[in-house]
Amino acid sequence: MSALILALVSGGVVGLALGALGGGGSVLAVPALIYLLGFTPAAATTAGLVIVGATSLTALYGHARSGNVRWKAGALFAAAGLLPAAAAGAAASGLPQPVLTAAFAGIAALTAVRMLRPGRAGTGRTPKVRPAGAAGAGAGLGALTGLLGVGGGFLAVPTLVTVLAFDMPAAVGTSLLVISVNSLAALVTRGATAAGLDWAVIAPFAGAAILGAWDGRRLAAKVSGPLLQRIFALALLAVAAFMLADALR
Structure with missing residues (x-):
C-alpha cells in the first residue's frame, strides 16, 4: 500500500x-507515523x-459554535500545564523508553477503569468553575x-469529566482547546526536529484528519454522553494493552 493511501487512512482515523472523543490523536498518530x-x-x-494541533484547532471551531467549549476552565487548565509539561519533558529524557511506555499504558488503563465506573459521567449542567481545581488538574495533566510526550487529550477528557464534573460533550470540546495549546507550545521547542520532515506525507495526513474531525x-x-464515555474508555484500554505489549517486548 502506498504511503499516500496509508497517510490518508491514518489521518481519517486520527481526525475521527x-x-x-476530544483526544487520542497523538496516541494514534505517532504509532501510525512510525510503524506504517x-x-x-x-x-x-x-x-x-503538527497534525494533531491543526486538527484540534479545526475541530475546536466546530465545537465552539455548538457551545461545547468551557473557555474559562479550559484556559486555566491549559495555562497551568505549560510549565509542568516543560519540566517533565526535560526529566523524561533521562528515563528509558520502555519505562515511559509502561507508565503511559498504566495511566491510560487506570483512567479508563475510572471512567467505566457507574456515576462518573457529568451531570449535564454547566459546572461552576473552581479555579484551584482547574489549575491543579491542568498542572498534573x-x-x-x-513526561509521556503526547497531546494529552486522552487524559484531559476523563479529567474534565471526573474532576470538574463536565458532561461528555463539554469535556470533548474543552479538551480540544487544551490539546491545541499544548501542541502549539510543544512545537515552539521543536524547531530543530521540524527541518527534515516529509511534508508530502504530513500534508495529506493532516488534511484527512481535519476532514475526519x-x-x-x-x-x-x-x-449519548454515557455511551461516548464508554467508547472512549474502551479505546483507552486498547491503547494501554498495545503499549504495554510493546514495552515488554
Missing part, C-alpha cells in the same frame, strides 16, 4: 477520534504535534503530558 510510514520516533513526535463531531452529536 479527535472530533468525536517509516518516520523516526523524533520526527513522528514532531509531525504528530501538563506534567504527565510532558468534522465527521467525528457529527458522530458525537448523535451518540
Whole structure:
C-alpha cells in the first residue's frame, strides 16, 4: 500500500477520534507515523504535534459554535500545564523508553477503569468553575503530558469529566482547546526536529484528519454522553494493552 493511501487512512482515523472523543490523536498518530510510514520516533513526535494541533484547532471551531467549549476552565487548565509539561519533558529524557511506555499504558488503563465506573459521567449542567481545581488538574495533566510526550487529550477528557464534573460533550470540546495549546507550545521547542520532515506525507495526513474531525463531531452529536464515555474508555484500554505489549517486548 502506498504511503499516500496509508497517510490518508491514518489521518481519517486520527481526525475521527479527535472530533468525536476530544483526544487520542497523538496516541494514534505517532504509532501510525512510525510503524506504517517509516518516520523516526523524533520526527513522528514532531509531525504528530503538527497534525494533531491543526486538527484540534479545526475541530475546536466546530465545537465552539455548538457551545461545547468551557473557555474559562479550559484556559486555566491549559495555562497551568505549560510549565509542568516543560519540566517533565526535560526529566523524561533521562528515563528509558520502555519505562515511559509502561507508565503511559498504566495511566491510560487506570483512567479508563475510572471512567467505566457507574456515576462518573457529568451531570449535564454547566459546572461552576473552581479555579484551584482547574489549575491543579491542568498542572498534573501538563506534567504527565510532558513526561509521556503526547497531546494529552486522552487524559484531559476523563479529567474534565471526573474532576470538574463536565458532561461528555463539554469535556470533548474543552479538551480540544487544551490539546491545541499544548501542541502549539510543544512545537515552539521543536524547531530543530521540524527541518527534515516529509511534508508530502504530513500534508495529506493532516488534511484527512481535519476532514475526519468534522465527521467525528457529527458522530458525537448523535451518540449519548454515557455511551461516548464508554467508547472512549474502551479505546483507552486498547491503547494501554498495545503499549504495554510493546514495552515488554
